[in-house]
Amino acid sequence: MMTGTAELRGQALAIHNLSLEFPTFSGAVKALDNVSINVGKAEIVGIVGESGCGKSVTTMAATGLLPRGRYRITGGSVRLFNHNTLAMDESQLQDVRGKMVSTIFQEPMNALNPTIRIGKQLTDVIMRHEEASLPDARRIARDILADMLIGEPERVMKLYPFELSGGMRQRVLIAMAFSCNPGLIIADEPTTALDVTVQAVILRLIQNRARRTGTSVVFISHNVAVVSQLCDRLYVMYAGRIVEHGATRTVLDAPLHPYTQALLRCLPERVAPKQELEAITGAVPTLMHPPAGCYFQPRCKEPVDLCRSRSPQLAGSDGREVACWRRGVAPETSEQGSRQ
Amino acid sequence: MTEGVDTIARPVLEVSDLNVRFPASRDWLGRPTSHVHAVNGVTLQVRGGGSLGIVGESGCGKSTLAQAIIGLAPYEKGRVAIDGEDLQAAQGRQKRELRQKMQIVFQDPQSSLDRRLPVWRLISEPLHIRGGHSNAELHAKAGQLAVAVGLRPEHLDRLPHEFSGGQRQRIAIARAISTDPDLMVLDEPTSALDVSVQAQIVNLLLKLQRERGLTYLLISHDVALVRHFCDDVAVMYLGQIVESGPADEVLGNPRHPYTQTLLASAPSFASPLPTIAEVRMGELPNNRKLPAGCFYKERCGKAAAGCEAPQVLQRLSDGARHARCHLAQG
Amino acid sequence: MSAVVPSEPAAASPAMRRAKSISERLRYLWYLSRRSPLTLVGAAVILLVLIMIIAAPVIAPYNPDKVSLTARLLPPSAAHWFGTDEVGRDLFSRVIYGARASCGAAFMIVLISMSVGVLIGCFSGVVGGRVDTAIMRLMDVVLALPALVLAMALAAALGPSLFNSMLAVAIVRIPAYVRLARGQTLSLREQVFVKASRTFGASPFYILRWHILPNAMSPIIVQATLDLGGVVLIAAALSFIGLGAQPPTSEWGALVSSGRSYMLDQWWYATFPGLAILITAMGCNLVGDGIRDMLDPRLRDR
Known part of the structure; x- marks a missing residue:
C-alpha cells in the first residue's frame, strides 16, 4: 500500500484497514473487512462494486454519516486531511462535513x-x-x-x-x-438516477470544477464505464473487501483479479451481438456468513486450494495491488507486516 | 422491423399511429384542461421471433408506449394489433385471450411480485386467472417453468423475499412465459439488477427466445444492451420515433442528430468523457405543449432552414433505416 | 424444460418449511419485542385479560352475583382482595367476570366495524368514480356523529342494552376502517404487481381477493389493536351512564358507576374496576403501538 508516513501528509483521505460491522437480529454483518483507500490531493478516485459491496458504507463511515449506535468499528483508522474522524463527536463532524468534505x-x-x-x-x-x-x-x-x-x-x-x-x-x-x-467531494452514485446525456454533463462539470480548484473526488459507482471515463485511479470492491486497485487504465486494460475480469467480461459492450455473455454464476455472498478464504472463490472460475482456506491480502507494487492467490503472490509477502 | 418494409416473417405486433395523452390538469367539473402528450404517433412492427429495442431517455414516452401496448395505459388514437387482431376492438373473453398472448417483464422484480404469495402461485398466476387448473396442476406447471428459467423446483414454496434480485427477475420471467405468449414486452428488465446478474438475465432471455421463438419488445435506456440484444432499434424522443432500423446500422452509424448525441453521451470504455458541447445539453421540451416543427430543433446543433417544418420519418436512400430529419437524407 | 417436479419431497417440504418459518417468526417477534419492553408489558396485560375471560370461574373466589348482606362494603382484605360492594358481592370476582362483558363487547365492536369497514373501503377503492365519492361522503356524515349521542338515540329508540350501545359505537367506528382500507386499496392498485395482474387479464374481484386484501390487512390490524383500547373505554363509558350493560351484569363501567356513590368512604369500590379499565386500555394501546413499529418497514431491518 502507499501509506508511507511521508505520503500520508499529502493525502486528502486515508482509510487504513477499516473493518466495520452492523449488528442485527441474526448476527453481525461484516460490512467492511480491512478496507484501505487513499485519496491524494486533487485526485479523482473511483470505487466500483455491486450493491452491498460496502462502497458507500466506507465513505459514510469515514465522514460519520452512518446512523449512530447501529454499527461497530472493529478495526482500522480514518484520516481526513489528517483529522481522525472516527474519534469526533457529531458537532465536530458537522464542521468537518461542511468545510473539508x-x-x-x-x-x-x-x-x-x-x-x-x-x-x-x-x-x-x-x-x-x-x-x-x-x-x-x-x-x-x-x-x-x-x-x-x-x-x-x-x-x-x-x-x-x-x-x-x-x-x-x-x-x-x-x-x-x-x-x-471543500478539499474532498464524495460523489455517491450521483448520476445513477439520471439520463445519459445529463450524466455526461454532470460528470464533466464535476471533473472540470475539481481539476480547476484542486479538489479531490471520491466517485462511487456501479458503472465501470463511467468510472473509466472520469477517474485517475480506481478501487474495486467485492463483499466488503478491496480486491484490486490501481490506475484506471491499467486496471481496466489488464485486470488481474478474477472478479474485475468477470465484471468487465459480462458487459454487453464488449461482446458480439446475441452472443452469450460471460455471466458470473451465483450471487454475492451474505456478509453474515461469508465463505471461508477468498470471498469471490465460490464464483471464481479458477480457484486453487489456498483460495478456500485463507483470504488473500492485497499485494503488488507501484500503486497497483490485487488480492488474489492466483496472481503469483506467495503467502509470506502479503502478510500485514510488510504493509506497515 | 419498424415502418413495415420487406418483412420476412409476419409481424406479431403492429402499432400504427399510436397517440397516448394523459390529463395534466382539470377544471372543477373534472374535465381535462391540458394534456401530457406522452406518445405522439408511433408506428412500429415487430416480426415473429425478432426483437425490437426502444431506446430513449426518461420522459421520451418509451415506457408509456409499452404500457399502452400491454393495455395498462388507455389510448385515444391509433391501433395496437397482436397477430393481426386489434386489441381495443376485442371484448370480454377474446380480449383476455389476446392479452395473454403478450406478457410484460417489469424493471423491478421487487415490486412486480406480490411479496405475500409463494413462488409457485406467482409463476402460475396468469394460468390461475385463465382458470381451469387445479392447484396441483398449477404447482406442477410452475415447477416446469421454474426449471426453464433456471430456478430450482424445490424453491417453489418460498416467498419472494428469500430470493436475490436476479432470481426474482427469473420468477417474473417464468410468470411471463407461463401462457406461451407470442410477444414479450421487456421494460428495462435488467436495470434494477447488479452488473454481474444482468448478464445472467440477458443470457436467459436470449436462450428463451432461441428455444421458444419468442418475440421481444425491449424498452431500455442502455444503448449497449440494445445493441447486444436486438435485431432492430427505434430511438424515441418526445414521444416520437426519430430513427429506426437495424440495430447495427442505427447504433453503429447514427444519422439523426439526437441519436448521435445519445450515443456520444453513453458511458463507454472506448471513448473519453464527451465535452459539454458534444452532449448538447438541454432539458426535454415540455410535453404539455408540443413544439411546432422538428421536436429536437431547440437542442440540435445542426438546426438549419427547414427544421421549422414538421419532420416525417422517412426511409434513407442508403440502407434499411428511417430517420425523422430532413438533413439526414443527404 | 424436461424436468418434472418431484412430488413427494415437494409435498413434505412445505409443512416443514412452514414449521421452520413459524418458529423463525416467533424468534423474530421475540427479538423485536425485547427491544421495546413496553410492548411486552402490553402483551402481558392482554394475556392476563384473556386468561380472566376464559378462566373466570376458576380464578374468581366467589360467585360474582352472590349477595351477602352481612358482608356489605368491606374494605380489601385477605378474604376479599378488592373488598365488597353495597350488597356484599365480592368485587374481585365481579371485576374478573366483568372482563367478559367489557372486553367481549369491545372486541365485538372492533370486529364488526373492521369487517364492515374493510369491505366497504375495498369495494369503494376498487370501483372508484362516483360510487366511491358517494360512499366517502356518506362516511363523512357518519364520522360527524358523536358515538355517545348515537348510543343515546339508539337507547331511546330500542331501549338501553349492551347490544344497542355496541351497535352505536361500531357504526361510528366504521368510517375509520373505510378510509384506511380505501387508502390501502388505492395505493396497492398502483403497485406494479397489481398492474402485472391486470395485464394477465385478472378481474377486479381476483385482484381484490389475491392481492389487495392480503396486503392491506397488516395496517388494518394495527388500527384495530389500537382501537381496542379506545373502545374498551367507550364501552365502559356507555355502561357508566347507564346505556350499556344493565345490572346485575358485572361490567367494569357499570361497576365504576355504582361505586361512584361510595367514592368518598369506600374508595375501593370504584377504584379497582376503574384500574381494570385503565390497565386494559393501556395494554391494548401499547401492543398496538408495538405492532405498528414492528410492521413499519423503515424500522424493520434495524
Whole structure:
C-alpha cells in the first residue's frame, strides 16, 4: 500500500484497514473487512462494486454519516486531511462535513429541503461555513450555479426544489457541495438516477470544477464505464473487501483479479451481438456468513486450494495491488507486516 | 422491423399511429384542461421471433408506449394489433385471450411480485386467472417453468423475499412465459439488477427466445444492451420515433442528430468523457405543449432552414433505416 | 424444460418449511419485542385479560352475583382482595367476570366495524368514480356523529342494552376502517404487481381477493389493536351512564358507576374496576403501538 508516513501528509483521505460491522437480529454483518483507500490531493478516485459491496458504507463511515449506535468499528483508522474522524463527536463532524468534505448523493430530491427555496438553501450553507455576509453568499451562490451551467441563476434561486428537473436538482446539489470549497467531494452514485446525456454533463462539470480548484473526488459507482471515463485511479470492491486497485487504465486494460475480469467480461459492450455473455454464476455472498478464504472463490472460475482456506491480502507494487492467490503472490509477502 | 418494409416473417405486433395523452390538469367539473402528450404517433412492427429495442431517455414516452401496448395505459388514437387482431376492438373473453398472448417483464422484480404469495402461485398466476387448473396442476406447471428459467423446483414454496434480485427477475420471467405468449414486452428488465446478474438475465432471455421463438419488445435506456440484444432499434424522443432500423446500422452509424448525441453521451470504455458541447445539453421540451416543427430543433446543433417544418420519418436512400430529419437524407 | 417436479419431497417440504418459518417468526417477534419492553408489558396485560375471560370461574373466589348482606362494603382484605360492594358481592370476582362483558363487547365492536369497514373501503377503492365519492361522503356524515349521542338515540329508540350501545359505537367506528382500507386499496392498485395482474387479464374481484386484501390487512390490524383500547373505554363509558350493560351484569363501567356513590368512604369500590379499565386500555394501546413499529418497514431491518 502507499501509506508511507511521508505520503500520508499529502493525502486528502486515508482509510487504513477499516473493518466495520452492523449488528442485527441474526448476527453481525461484516460490512467492511480491512478496507484501505487513499485519496491524494486533487485526485479523482473511483470505487466500483455491486450493491452491498460496502462502497458507500466506507465513505459514510469515514465522514460519520452512518446512523449512530447501529454499527461497530472493529478495526482500522480514518484520516481526513489528517483529522481522525472516527474519534469526533457529531458537532465536530458537522464542521468537518461542511468545510473539508461534501457528499453528493444519488437521489437529489431527498437531499434538498422541499419547503425552502434553492437560493436560501445555498446561501445558508455558504454563510454557515464561509462566515460570509448575505450579499457575499448570494454572489458566491450565483457564480457557482452559473459555473454548473444553470442558465438564469437568479431565477433558479427563487424556485423550490420540486420545480426543477432531476438533472437541474443534481447540479444544484453539486453546486452546494462545491460552494464551501471543500478539499474532498464524495460523489455517491450521483448520476445513477439520471439520463445519459445529463450524466455526461454532470460528470464533466464535476471533473472540470475539481481539476480547476484542486479538489479531490471520491466517485462511487456501479458503472465501470463511467468510472473509466472520469477517474485517475480506481478501487474495486467485492463483499466488503478491496480486491484490486490501481490506475484506471491499467486496471481496466489488464485486470488481474478474477472478479474485475468477470465484471468487465459480462458487459454487453464488449461482446458480439446475441452472443452469450460471460455471466458470473451465483450471487454475492451474505456478509453474515461469508465463505471461508477468498470471498469471490465460490464464483471464481479458477480457484486453487489456498483460495478456500485463507483470504488473500492485497499485494503488488507501484500503486497497483490485487488480492488474489492466483496472481503469483506467495503467502509470506502479503502478510500485514510488510504493509506497515 | 419498424415502418413495415420487406418483412420476412409476419409481424406479431403492429402499432400504427399510436397517440397516448394523459390529463395534466382539470377544471372543477373534472374535465381535462391540458394534456401530457406522452406518445405522439408511433408506428412500429415487430416480426415473429425478432426483437425490437426502444431506446430513449426518461420522459421520451418509451415506457408509456409499452404500457399502452400491454393495455395498462388507455389510448385515444391509433391501433395496437397482436397477430393481426386489434386489441381495443376485442371484448370480454377474446380480449383476455389476446392479452395473454403478450406478457410484460417489469424493471423491478421487487415490486412486480406480490411479496405475500409463494413462488409457485406467482409463476402460475396468469394460468390461475385463465382458470381451469387445479392447484396441483398449477404447482406442477410452475415447477416446469421454474426449471426453464433456471430456478430450482424445490424453491417453489418460498416467498419472494428469500430470493436475490436476479432470481426474482427469473420468477417474473417464468410468470411471463407461463401462457406461451407470442410477444414479450421487456421494460428495462435488467436495470434494477447488479452488473454481474444482468448478464445472467440477458443470457436467459436470449436462450428463451432461441428455444421458444419468442418475440421481444425491449424498452431500455442502455444503448449497449440494445445493441447486444436486438435485431432492430427505434430511438424515441418526445414521444416520437426519430430513427429506426437495424440495430447495427442505427447504433453503429447514427444519422439523426439526437441519436448521435445519445450515443456520444453513453458511458463507454472506448471513448473519453464527451465535452459539454458534444452532449448538447438541454432539458426535454415540455410535453404539455408540443413544439411546432422538428421536436429536437431547440437542442440540435445542426438546426438549419427547414427544421421549422414538421419532420416525417422517412426511409434513407442508403440502407434499411428511417430517420425523422430532413438533413439526414443527404 | 424436461424436468418434472418431484412430488413427494415437494409435498413434505412445505409443512416443514412452514414449521421452520413459524418458529423463525416467533424468534423474530421475540427479538423485536425485547427491544421495546413496553410492548411486552402490553402483551402481558392482554394475556392476563384473556386468561380472566376464559378462566373466570376458576380464578374468581366467589360467585360474582352472590349477595351477602352481612358482608356489605368491606374494605380489601385477605378474604376479599378488592373488598365488597353495597350488597356484599365480592368485587374481585365481579371485576374478573366483568372482563367478559367489557372486553367481549369491545372486541365485538372492533370486529364488526373492521369487517364492515374493510369491505366497504375495498369495494369503494376498487370501483372508484362516483360510487366511491358517494360512499366517502356518506362516511363523512357518519364520522360527524358523536358515538355517545348515537348510543343515546339508539337507547331511546330500542331501549338501553349492551347490544344497542355496541351497535352505536361500531357504526361510528366504521368510517375509520373505510378510509384506511380505501387508502390501502388505492395505493396497492398502483403497485406494479397489481398492474402485472391486470395485464394477465385478472378481474377486479381476483385482484381484490389475491392481492389487495392480503396486503392491506397488516395496517388494518394495527388500527384495530389500537382501537381496542379506545373502545374498551367507550364501552365502559356507555355502561357508566347507564346505556350499556344493565345490572346485575358485572361490567367494569357499570361497576365504576355504582361505586361512584361510595367514592368518598369506600374508595375501593370504584377504584379497582376503574384500574381494570385503565390497565386494559393501556395494554391494548401499547401492543398496538408495538405492532405498528414492528410492521413499519423503515424500522424493520434495524
